[in-house]
Amino acid sequence: MEIEVREMNDNFARFVLSDASPELANSLRRVLASELPKMAIHNVEFHLGPIMGEDGKEFESVTPLFDEMIAHRLGLVPLPTYLDEFNFRSECSCKGEGCPSCTVMYSLNKKGPCTVYSGDLEPLGSDKFRVRDEFIPIVKLGPNQAILVYATAELGRGREHAKFQAVQAPGYSYYPAITFNYDKFDASRFDVSCCPVRILEKKGGKIDVTDIEKCTLCQACADSAPKGAIAVTGDETKFVFRFETDGSLSAASALSKAADILEKMSEELAKKVSSL
Amino acid sequence: MIIPVRCFTCGKVIGSSYEIFLKRTAMGETAKEVLDSMGINRYCCRRMIISHADLIDEVLPFH
Numbered sequence: 014m015e016i017e018v019r020e021m022n023d024n025f026a027r028f029v030l031s032d033a034s035p036e037l038a039n040s041l042r043r044v045l046a047s048e049l050p051k052m053a054i055h056n057v058e059f060h061l062g063p064i065m066g067e068d069g070k071e072f073e074s075v076t077p078l079f080d081e082m083i084a085h086r087l088g089l090v091p092l093p094t095y096l097d098e099f100n101f102r103s104e105c106s107c108k109g110e111g112c113p114s115c116t117v118m119y120s121l122n123k124k125g126p127c128t129v130y131s132g133d134l135e136p137l138g139s140d141k142f143r144v145r146d147e148f149i150p151i152v153k154l155g156p157n158q159a160i161l162v163y164a165t166a167e168l169g170r171g172r173e174h175a176k177f178q179a180v181q182a183p184g185y186s187y188y189p190a191i192t193f194n195y196d197k198f199d200a201s202r203f204d205v206s207c208c209p210v211r212i213l214e215k216k217g218g219k220i221d222v223t224d225i226e227k228c229t230l231c232q233a234c235a236d237s238a239p240k241g242a243i244a245v246t247g248d249e250t251k252f253v254f255r256f257e258t259d260g261s262l263s264a265a266s267a268l269s270k271a272a273d274i275l276e277k278m279s280e281e282l283a284k285k286v287s288s289l
Numbered sequence: 290m291i292i293p294v295r296c297f298t299c300g301k302v303i304g305s306s307y308e309i310f311l312k313r314t315a316m317g318e319t320a321k322e323v324l325d326s327m328g329i330n331r332y333c334c335r336r337m338i339i340s341h342a343d344l345i346d347e348v349l350p351f352h
Contacts, residue, residue, distance in 0.1 A: 075352045076352075077345055077348050077349050077352060078290070078291065078345075086294050089294040089295050089302075090294060091302060131304075131305075146302055146305050147305075148304075148305040148308065148309075149294055149302065149304035149305045150291060150292060150304055150307070150308070151294075152291065152345075153291065153345045153346070153349060155349045155350065155352070158352070175295075175300055178300055181296075181299050181300045181301045182299045182300075182301070182331065257301060259295075259300070259301070259302050260302070
């Protein structure tokens, strides 16, 4: 298996996976989607009853949304994740009680009228846990309304809940190849605009492919040429792979962690099979 | 009610883009230009923003 990176930034990755098989590419996709750990708010405590303002003004702990809806929205906010510093809460040395090496606490204290944003979540402890995407609206507050919340974040995996899914829309396609048989059609009379991604160009009586990795294997060019003139095929050992992250992990660290997990899982399987 | 935090289908965070989208379309840009420049490429994420009915201000006075 070999990886040739085409694009790799904070929340997007595109690379060519070669010397692989569809099974391998799919297992990598599944690990990215459902096995990769990620931090998310999992426990939310609401303060009920009156909330005092700084000037002694009294606010009601009432919001236009139900508390469970706010808790759900808080859960979906992507939190910066430091995978090598945290354990799963159930596997931690504190035996699931919650300690600084398995949980991060946040507080949210806002008085209306205003919009509560994800950036209003204050991490208790280090500032590196501050939410990076700070303009996600959580709820709107009217006059005399206030919200006071303590939230606990912990590690989880995508298979548990979508909020623990660090990678969005992981996917791959066969590496495309387009072959032209110039004996069967006249390239100068061929309409290159039939390609929906516009990668075909006429060049000196032949047809040139500008960026083969953009090809979606849609066969539109093959359909608009005489039968057998153009063949669009996919290479089953080479893949164009792409995925996005929600910002909790960088694309590069998500990919390397996923490769580690895949390796560990395969080793475990091999061990179990050999003991049968 | 209020813009969802994530796209229902793929899970991309779209909540933070909604207010920018409203501002820029009000300034005269088309929805297509705004969504393309913000990197909201899939139609699942685009419909989250285009088809959203923001009703939270209507229910705000009644709690």
